[in-house]
Amino acid sequence: xQSQLAEWEQGGAAGxxxxxxxxxxxxxAILQSNAARRDFELRTAFAETIWAVQRSNPSGYRYPDLVVxxxxxxxxxxxxxxxxxxxxxxxxxxxxxxxxxxxxxxxQWKLERLADAKETLIEGNTRLEGQSAEIHYNLGLILLELxxxxxxxxxxxxxxxxxxxxxxxxxx
Numbered sequence: 001x002q003s004q005l006a007e008w009e010q011g012g013a014a015g016x017x018x019x020x021x022x023x024x025x026x027x028x029a030i031l032q033s034n035a036a037r038r039d040f041e042l043r044t045a046f047a048e049t050i051w052a053v054q055r056s057n058p059s060g061y062r063y064p065d066l067v068v069x070x071x072x073x074x075x076x077x078x079x080x081x082x083x084x085x086x087x088x089x090x091x092x093x094x095x096x097x098x099x100x101x102x103x104x105x106x107x108q109w110k111l112e113r114l115a116d117a118k119e120t121l122i123e124g125n126t127r128l129e130g131q132s133a134e135i136h137y138n139l140g141l142i143l144l145e146l147x148x149x150x151x152x153x154x155x156x157x158x159x160x161x162x163x164x165x166x167x168x169x170x171x172x
Contacts, residue, residue, distance in 0.1 A: 026072065064090055083107055121142060
Protein backbone atom coordinates (compact mmCIF):
# COMPACT_ATOMS: atom_id res chain seq x y z
CA UNK A 1 0.00 0.00 0.00
CA GLN A 2 1.14 3.54 -0.71
CA SER A 3 1.23 4.66 2.93
CA GLN A 4 3.63 1.83 3.87
CA LEU A 5 5.82 2.63 0.88
CA ALA A 6 5.87 6.29 1.87
CA GLU A 7 6.78 5.40 5.46
CA TRP A 8 9.76 3.31 4.32
CA GLU A 9 10.90 5.99 1.89
CA GLN A 10 10.63 8.66 4.59
CA GLY A 11 12.74 6.36 6.76
CA GLY A 12 15.56 6.51 4.21
CA ALA A 13 14.89 3.29 2.28
CA ALA A 14 15.16 3.46 -1.50
CA GLY A 15 14.47 0.86 -4.15
CA UNK A 16 11.99 -0.94 -1.96
CA UNK A 17 10.89 -3.20 -4.80
CA UNK A 18 14.47 -4.54 -4.90
CA UNK A 19 14.51 -5.01 -1.13
CA UNK A 20 11.20 -6.91 -1.30
CA UNK A 21 12.46 -9.06 -4.17
CA UNK A 22 15.57 -9.76 -2.11
CA UNK A 23 13.35 -10.81 0.79
CA UNK A 24 11.48 -13.29 -1.40
CA UNK A 25 14.68 -14.75 -2.86
CA UNK A 26 16.22 -14.98 0.61
CA UNK A 27 13.22 -16.83 2.04
CA UNK A 28 13.25 -19.22 -0.91
CA ALA A 29 16.95 -19.89 -0.40
CA ILE A 30 16.48 -20.71 3.28
CA LEU A 31 13.98 -23.44 2.35
CA GLN A 32 15.93 -24.74 -0.65
CA SER A 33 17.46 -28.22 -0.34
CA ASN A 34 19.25 -28.21 -3.73
CA ALA A 35 22.69 -26.66 -3.09
CA ALA A 36 23.13 -25.16 -6.57
CA ARG A 37 19.65 -23.66 -6.52
CA ARG A 38 20.18 -22.33 -2.98
CA ASP A 39 23.43 -20.67 -4.05
CA PHE A 40 21.67 -19.04 -7.02
CA GLU A 41 18.82 -17.82 -4.81
CA LEU A 42 21.24 -16.38 -2.23
CA ARG A 43 23.23 -14.59 -4.95
CA THR A 44 20.00 -13.16 -6.36
CA ALA A 45 18.81 -12.12 -2.90
CA PHE A 46 22.15 -10.43 -2.29
CA ALA A 47 22.05 -8.56 -5.63
CA GLU A 48 18.52 -7.29 -5.03
CA THR A 49 19.16 -6.30 -1.42
CA ILE A 50 22.51 -4.60 -2.04
CA TRP A 51 20.86 -2.56 -4.81
CA ALA A 52 18.46 -1.11 -2.25
CA VAL A 53 21.11 -0.71 0.46
CA GLN A 54 23.47 1.22 -1.82
CA ARG A 55 20.73 3.68 -2.77
CA SER A 56 19.32 4.19 0.71
CA ASN A 57 20.19 6.79 3.31
CA PRO A 58 22.57 5.19 5.86
CA SER A 59 21.31 7.54 8.58
CA GLY A 60 17.63 6.82 7.86
CA TYR A 61 15.73 4.96 10.56
CA ARG A 62 14.75 2.14 8.15
CA TYR A 63 18.34 1.52 7.06
CA PRO A 64 19.01 -1.05 9.83
CA ASP A 65 16.20 -3.24 8.45
CA LEU A 66 17.93 -3.29 5.06
CA VAL A 67 21.31 -4.07 6.62
CA VAL A 68 19.92 -6.90 8.75
CA UNK A 69 18.60 -8.62 5.64
CA UNK A 70 21.87 -8.12 3.76
CA UNK A 71 23.88 -9.46 6.71
CA UNK A 72 21.55 -12.44 6.97
CA UNK A 73 22.14 -13.27 3.32
CA UNK A 74 25.90 -12.92 3.77
CA UNK A 75 25.75 -15.16 6.82
CA UNK A 76 23.91 -17.85 4.83
CA UNK A 77 26.61 -17.51 2.15
CA UNK A 78 29.09 -18.34 4.93
CA UNK A 79 30.58 -14.85 4.74
CA UNK A 80 30.43 -14.73 8.51
CA UNK A 81 33.02 -12.07 9.29
CA UNK A 82 31.69 -9.75 6.57
CA UNK A 83 28.17 -10.11 7.97
CA UNK A 84 29.34 -9.34 11.50
CA UNK A 85 31.38 -6.37 10.29
CA UNK A 86 28.42 -4.96 8.37
CA UNK A 87 26.21 -5.15 11.46
CA UNK A 88 28.89 -3.60 13.67
CA UNK A 89 29.43 -0.73 11.20
CA UNK A 90 25.71 -0.08 11.04
CA UNK A 91 25.53 -0.06 14.85
CA UNK A 92 28.06 2.77 14.87
CA UNK A 93 25.57 4.80 12.80
CA UNK A 94 22.47 3.52 14.69
CA UNK A 95 23.56 2.88 18.30
CA UNK A 96 19.97 2.57 19.54
CA UNK A 97 18.70 0.04 16.98
CA UNK A 98 17.40 -3.01 18.84
CA UNK A 99 17.14 -4.95 15.58
CA UNK A 100 20.86 -4.48 14.87
CA UNK A 101 21.91 -5.60 18.37
CA UNK A 102 19.65 -8.65 18.09
CA UNK A 103 20.88 -9.54 14.61
CA UNK A 104 24.53 -9.19 15.63
CA UNK A 105 24.04 -11.23 18.80
CA UNK A 106 22.10 -13.92 16.95
CA UNK A 107 24.91 -14.23 14.41
CA GLN A 108 27.50 -14.41 17.17
CA TRP A 109 25.42 -17.03 18.95
CA LYS A 110 25.16 -19.18 15.81
CA LEU A 111 28.96 -18.99 15.55
CA GLU A 112 29.15 -20.19 19.17
CA ARG A 113 30.54 -16.88 20.38
CA LEU A 114 28.21 -16.77 23.37
CA ALA A 115 30.30 -14.34 25.40
CA ASP A 116 30.34 -11.90 22.47
CA ALA A 117 26.59 -12.29 21.99
CA LYS A 118 26.01 -11.60 25.68
CA GLU A 119 28.18 -8.47 25.58
CA THR A 120 26.44 -7.22 22.43
CA LEU A 121 23.03 -7.58 24.07
CA ILE A 122 24.19 -6.02 27.34
CA GLU A 123 25.46 -3.03 25.36
CA GLY A 124 22.17 -2.84 23.47
CA ASN A 125 20.18 -3.08 26.67
CA THR A 126 22.21 -0.23 28.14
CA ARG A 127 21.87 1.94 25.01
CA LEU A 128 18.13 1.34 24.89
CA GLU A 129 17.78 1.91 28.64
CA GLY A 130 16.21 -1.51 29.17
CA GLN A 131 13.22 -0.70 26.95
CA SER A 132 13.63 -3.36 24.23
CA ALA A 133 11.61 -6.52 24.78
CA GLU A 134 13.54 -8.19 21.94
CA ILE A 135 16.90 -7.52 23.55
CA HIS A 136 15.72 -8.75 26.95
CA TYR A 137 14.31 -11.89 25.32
CA ASN A 138 17.50 -12.70 23.40
CA LEU A 139 19.67 -11.89 26.40
CA GLY A 140 17.55 -14.25 28.50
CA LEU A 141 18.11 -17.05 25.98
CA ILE A 142 21.87 -16.45 25.87
CA LEU A 143 22.10 -16.33 29.66
CA LEU A 144 20.21 -19.62 29.92
CA GLU A 145 22.67 -21.14 27.48
CA LEU A 146 25.51 -19.86 29.65
CA UNK A 147 23.89 -21.32 32.78
CA UNK A 148 23.18 -17.90 34.31
CA UNK A 149 19.60 -18.74 35.25
CA UNK A 150 18.89 -15.97 37.77
CA UNK A 151 19.92 -13.26 35.31
CA UNK A 152 18.04 -15.08 32.53
CA UNK A 153 14.87 -15.03 34.64
CA UNK A 154 15.29 -11.32 35.25
CA UNK A 155 15.53 -10.62 31.51
CA UNK A 156 12.66 -12.99 30.71
CA UNK A 157 10.47 -11.11 33.18
CA UNK A 158 11.46 -7.78 31.62
CA UNK A 159 10.81 -9.07 28.07
CA UNK A 160 7.32 -10.26 28.92
CA UNK A 161 6.50 -7.13 30.93
CA UNK A 162 7.42 -5.14 27.81
CA UNK A 163 5.04 -7.29 25.76
CA UNK A 164 7.30 -9.80 24.02
CA UNK A 165 4.89 -12.16 22.22
CA UNK A 166 6.79 -15.46 21.86
CA UNK A 167 6.68 -17.97 24.72
CA UNK A 168 10.01 -19.74 23.97
CA UNK A 169 11.99 -18.17 26.80
CA UNK A 170 9.13 -18.62 29.24
CA UNK A 171 8.88 -22.28 28.26
CA UNK A 172 12.61 -22.85 28.79
